[in-house]
Amino acid sequence: MILSWMLSALLFTTCVAVGAASVESIARALGWPARWSWSAALAVGALWPVLAPLAALVLPQLNTVSAILPTMLVAPDAAALLRRSSPEIMDMAGRALLGLWALATLLLAGRLAYAVVALRRLRAGAEPRFVDGVLVLVTDEIGPATIGWRRRTVIIPRTLLELEEPLRLLVLRHEREHCAARDPWLLLGTGVAVVLFPWNAALWFIARRLHLALEMDCDARVLAAGADPTRYGQLLLWTAQRRSAIPFATMLAAPPSHLERRIIAMRLTRPRRAHLVGALVLLVLAIVGACSEGAPNGPLAQKSPGANADRVPAPTKTDGPYVEFQVENQARQIEGTGQLKYPPAMRQARREGDVLAQFVIDPNGVPDASTFRVLKSADPAFTAAVHEALSSMRFVPARVGGRAVRQVVQEPFTFALRSAP
Numbered sequence: 001m002i003l004s005w006m007l008s009a010l011l012f013t014t015c016v017a018v019g020a021a022s023v024e025s026i027a028r029a030l031g032w033p034a035r036w037s038w039s040a041a042l043a044v045g046a047l048w049p050v051l052a053p054l055a056a057l058v059l060p061q062l063n064t065v066s067a068i069l070p071t072m073l074v075a076p077d078a079a080a081l082l083r084r085s086s087p088e089i090m091d092m093a094g095r096a097l098l099g100l101w102a103l104a105t106l107l108l109a110g111r112l113a114y115a116v117v118a119l120r121r122l123r124a125g126a127e128p129r130f131v132d133g134v135l136v137l138v139t140d141e142i143g144p145a146t147i148g149w150r151r152r153t154v155i156i157p158r159t160l161l162e163l164e165e166p167l168r169l170l171v172l173r174h175e176r177e178h179c180a181a182r183d184p185w186l187l188l189g190t191g192v193a194v195v196l197f198p199w200n201a202a203l204w205f206i207a208r209r210l211h212l213a214l215e216m217d218c219d220a221r222v223l224a225a226g227a228d229p230t231r232y233g234q235l236l237l238w239t240a241q242r243r244s245a246i247p248f249a250t251m252l253a254a255p256p257s258h259l260e261r262r263i264i265a266m267r268l269t270r271p272r273r274a275h276l277v278g279a280l281v282l283l284v285l286a287i288v289g290a291c292s293e294g295a296p297n298g299p300l301a302q303k304s305p306g307a308n309a310d311r312v313p314a315p316t317k318t319d320g321p322y323v324e325f326q327v328e329n330q331a332r333q334i335e336g337t338g339q340l341k342y343p344p345a346m347r348q349a350r351r352e353g354d355v356l357a358q359f360v361i362d363p364n365g366v367p368d369a370s371t372f373r374v375l376k377s378a379d380p381a382f383t384a385a386v387h388e389a390l391s392s393m394r395f396v397p398a399r400v401g402g403r404a405v406r407q408v409v410q411e412p413f414t415f416a417l418r419s420a421p
Contacts, residue, residue, distance in 0.1 A: 002094040002097060002098060003093055003094050003097060005049070005053075006097065006199060006200075008049070009049035009197075009200060010199075010200055010201065010202060011289075012045070012048065012049055012290055013045035013046075013049070013200055013202035013203055013206070014202040014289075015286045015287075015289035015290035016041045016044050016045045016202070016206070016286070016290055017041060017045065017202045017205055017206050017209075018282060018285070018286040018289070019041070019282075019283050019286030019287060019290065020037045020038050020040070020041035020206065020209070021209070021282075022279045022280070022282040022283035022286060023037035023279075023283060024037050024038065024209075024213065025275065025276070025279040026276060026279050026280070026283075028265070029275070029276055029279075031220075033213075033217040033220075034213045034216065034217060035181075035183075035186065035210065035213045035214050035217050037213075038206060038209050038210035038213045039186055039189075039210060041206050041210075042189060042190060042193055042203070042206050042207065042210055043189075045193075045200070045202060045203050045206055046193040046196065046197060046200075046203060097199075100199075101198065101199060104198035104199065105195055105196065105198055108194060108195040108198055109195050112191050112192070112195055115191075119147055119148070122139070122142065122147065122155070123137065123147065123148065123153065123155075125139075126138060126139050126155060127139070131156065131160075131161065131168065131172065132165065132168055132169055132172060134154065134172050134176065136153070136154045136155065136156050136172070137153055137154070137155040137156070138155075138156055138157075138158055138161070139155060139156075139157060139158065140157070140158055141157050141158075141159075142155060142157060143155040143156040143157045143160070144156045144157065144160060144171050144174075144175055144239065145175065146175045146178040146179050146183065146184060147184065148184060149184050149185055149188060152178075152179040152182070152184060153179075154172065154175040154176060154179065156171065156172075156175075166231075167231075167235055170222065170227055170231070170232060170235055171235065171239075173222050173225065173227070174218055174219070174222050177218045177221050177222060178214070178218055181214075181217075181218070183214045183218075186210060186214060187210075187211065187214070190206075190207035190210055190211065191207075193207060194207055211258075212258050212261065212262075215258065215262060216261070216262055216265050219232070219262055219265070219266060220265075223266060229266045232266070233263050233266060236259060236262060236263060237259070240259050321360045321405070321406035321407055321408045322398060322400060322405050322406065322407045322408070323407070323408055324407070324409075326400070327398040327399065327400050327405065327407055328399055328400055328401075329396075329398060329399040330398055330407065330409075331361040331365070331395045331396060331397055331398040331407045331409055332395060332396050333393060333394070333395050333396075333411070334365070334394045334395060334396060337392060337393050337394040338389045338390065338392045338393030338394070339389065339392065340385055340386065340389050340413060340415070341385055341388065341389065342385070342415060342417075343379075343381040343382065343384070343385050343415075345381060346379065346381050346382065346415065347417065350417060351378075351379065351415075352378075352415055352416050352417055353377070353378020353379055353382050353415055354376070354377075354378055354382075354412060354413065354414050354415070355374065355376065355377045355378065355382045355383055355386045355412070355413045355415075356374070356375040356376040356377070356410060356411075356412050356413075357372065357373065357374055357375065357383075357386055357390075357410070357411055357413065358371075358372075358373045358374075358375055358408060358409070358410045358411075359371045359372045359373065359390065359408070359409065359411075360406055360407065360408050360409075361395045361397060361398065361406065361407050361408075361409055362397070362406055363397050363403075363404035363405060363406060364397065364404070365394050365395040365396055365397045365404075366394065366395075367390050367391075367393050367395070368406075369387075369390055369391060371408070372387055372390060375410065378415075382413075382415050385415070386413050395409075
């Protein structure tokens with residue numbers, strides 16, 4: 001079910017984002033760069049929800065070694081949240097979501113392509129020039145920034161040439177740090193991630209925080225090289241007043257929210273021990289949440305019977321029956337059981353029709369009549385005939401981890417009259 005998977009992926013990525021924020025706090029306290037915590041969060045949040053189910057299908061042996069905490073359910077099971085909804089409504093919602101997903105991806109991919117073309121035009125129209133011994137591109141208004149992936153280049157506005165040399169050197173030092181760290185590649189990665197998963201709000205948050213981390217790391221390297229914090233802060237304010245957005249470019253200029261955080265970070269003293277302890281606790285909770293049964297790696301908890309089945313406990317579920325995609329072996333009706341009786345009135349009127357019914361099969365393979373629910377029916381008489389036949393039906397029960405479990409099934413029943421020869 002696509003809606004269940006999307007909700008699980010969103011919960012999982014949210015836990016990853018919380019963990020990355022905790023790691024960033026610890027890294028800042030130790031004087032380490034924080035970009036890698038957000039880069040890892042971007043990769044894990046974008047790839048794991050897709051790769052985990054695929055890995056379970058391609059390599060079934062992973063089912064016996066997956067890191068699941070089934071008794072510590074922190075992130076709620078998305079399937080459990082949606083189980084009470086009508087299957088028809090959920091099916092329609094799933095198709096609508098897929099359509100919206102495809103539309104949003106196409107729009108964002110178009111924007112990404114337009115940004116790449118705009119960067120090429122910007123590079124082609126700029127004036128190459130040596131400024132304080134550094135080859136840069138000079139434009140009328142855009143910059144300062146670092147652009148390009150294969151050939152990273154510093155681009156500056158013409159007004160920067162009017163600044164005094166010490167300030168110009170700070171600007172160039174900042175942008176050259178971005179070039180050396182290959183930061184434009186990381187920004188391109190954020191763009192691709194949100195194009196592929198535009199519905200994942202947590203992924204957008206990670207992309208934004210990664211952009212901020214790139215700038216704060218670069219600020220830290222410039223200050224470590226001997227720049228005066230007060231003078232450097234004034235330079236940030238000056239560039240913020242002349243800010244112009246450049247797609248997939250690291251910039252000395254920053255939006256107001258980022259600018260405030262960058263200036264505060266330059267003046268922070270060593271954090272208190274309580275702050276570090278809080279960050280560690282939050283990191284542990286984020287890891288537990290990401291590894292919980294409701295995360296996208298939940299399907300890996302479906303253990304297949306085998307040599308190690310006795311060492312891996314079967315999933316415990318007390319809040320309701322399993323659905324189709326959660327079981328290893330689906331329940332199936334035993335031939336010769338549950339013979340339908342054609343309603344006499346319908347036969348006399350030569351009426352035909354279909355009934356789509358939903359009910360639960362218990363671990364003994366017996367339908368639970370109290371869970372009988374009609375999803376679609378051509379006539380109440382046909383519905384009554386199916387309900388009457390339910391008590392004589394027998395099924396091979398569904399199995400998870402080698403154990404018989406309850407499963408909710410949807411069965412179609414067709415009432416058709418044979419044509420006379």
